[in-house]
Amino acid sequence: MNRFVETSNWPLPANGVRFTTPPRLRRLLARHPLTSACYPLALGYYPEARGHRMERQAPEDYLLIYCRAGQGWLDSEDGRFEVAGGDLLLLPRGQAHAYGADPQRPWSIYWVHFEGELVADYLRPLGSAPLRRIGAQPRLLADFDALLGLRRQGLNLPHFIHAAHQLQTLLTSLAVLPVRGFLKSGRVLDVDAVQAVMRAHLHDSLNLDQLAAQFKLSRFHFAKTYRALTGHAPIQDFIQLKMAHACRLLDEGDLGVKQIAEQLGYEDVYYFSRLFRKVVGMAPSHYRALHQG
Numbered sequence: 001m002n003r004f005v006e007t008s009n010w011p012l013p014a015n016g017v018r019f020t021t022p023p024r025l026r027r028l029l030a031r032h033p034l035t036s037a038c039y040p041l042a043l044g045y046y047p048e049a050r051g052h053r054m055e056r057q058a059p060e061d062y063l064l065i066y067c068r069a070g071q072g073w074l075d076s077e078d079g080r081f082e083v084a085g086g087d088l089l090l091l092p093r094g095q096a097h098a099y100g101a102d103p104q105r106p107w108s109i110y111w112v113h114f115e116g117e118l119v120a121d122y123l124r125p126l127g128s129a130p131l132r133r134i135g136a137q138p139r140l141l142a143d144f145d146a147l148l149g150l151r152r153q154g155l156n157l158p159h160f161i162h163a164a165h166q167l168q169t170l171l172t173s174l175a176v177l178p179v180r181g182f183l184k185s186g187r188v189l190d191v192d193a194v195q196a197v198m199r200a201h202l203h204d205s206l207n208l209d210q211l212a213a214q215f216k217l218s219r220f221h222f223a224k225t226y227r228a229l230t231g232h233a234p235i236q237d238f239i240q241l242k243m244a245h246a247c248r249l250l251d252e253g254d255l256g257v258k259q260i261a262e263q264l265g266y267e268d269v270y271y272f273s274r275l276f277r278k279v280v281g282m283a284p285s286h287y288r289a290l291h292q293g
Helices: 023-031 119-126 138-152 157-174 191-200 208-214 219-230 234-252 257-263 269-280 284-289
Strands: 017-020 039-046 053-056 062-069 071-076 079-084 087-091 097-101 108-115 131-133 180-182 188-190
Touching: 017 138, 023 039, 023 157, 039 138, 039 157, 062 138, 079 087, 108 138, 119 157, 138 157, 188 191, 188 219, 191 208, 191 219, 191 234, 208 219, 208 234, 219 234, 234 257, 234 269, 234 284, 257 269, 257 284, 269 284
Parallel strands: none
Antiparallel strands: 017 039, 039 108, 053 097, 062 087, 062 108, 071 079, 071 097, 087 131, 180 188
């Protein structure tokens, strides 16, 4: 666990931050039961990083970069990407990459190198694409600022344990952020907008053709793009939203199962119950019984 962390030697300005976890603490974090899953190796913030450029042929750790403003670029095994404010780069261990700031409009970036036994599990919900366009995310900026506070805490293990959990929280929060995908036509498919349409139709039916038509896409391209962005089929997510609403109705009211099925657009209460059991893991009547007594 004494891997070399290859950070940029870009000249750090007065308001920039660059901090590396000392080797002794890295060894402790790698063995500690509360941190071995995922822990930070190095982190920082580069504001208006003019001249910033980095290339790695065989990186030994994972790297997350969040572009706060400005522009930059990324070369990876998946191709070349133009990076702008609100873009998130996720660069896995072992895959060559190069990146840098745009010379005219240099980016401002937060970054963190990290490692751990369960990092692959933390990252799996984010997909394999090296770039995600998540837009401005104030909560994410606050999470990075909190993580950077580690440099002011001294070299005590409890502070680094806390930082490891802040990093884990940051990574898991990314899995539930809305994401946008760019189509070949140049148009954008916004998952948050798709799910807003789904929520507006919780009380009736909505098929794949109707969803695709809402966003002026073919059924095939809509389903393919949505799955690429979320890892799920769109109708699967629509059913999940319906069943979550059914849970709320069972938790908060006294409507019968048949009435709840009808409210969610299901004429066949047995079909609704089968769907509920598949998603929730038990029948609606058994779910309601959990909250009695």
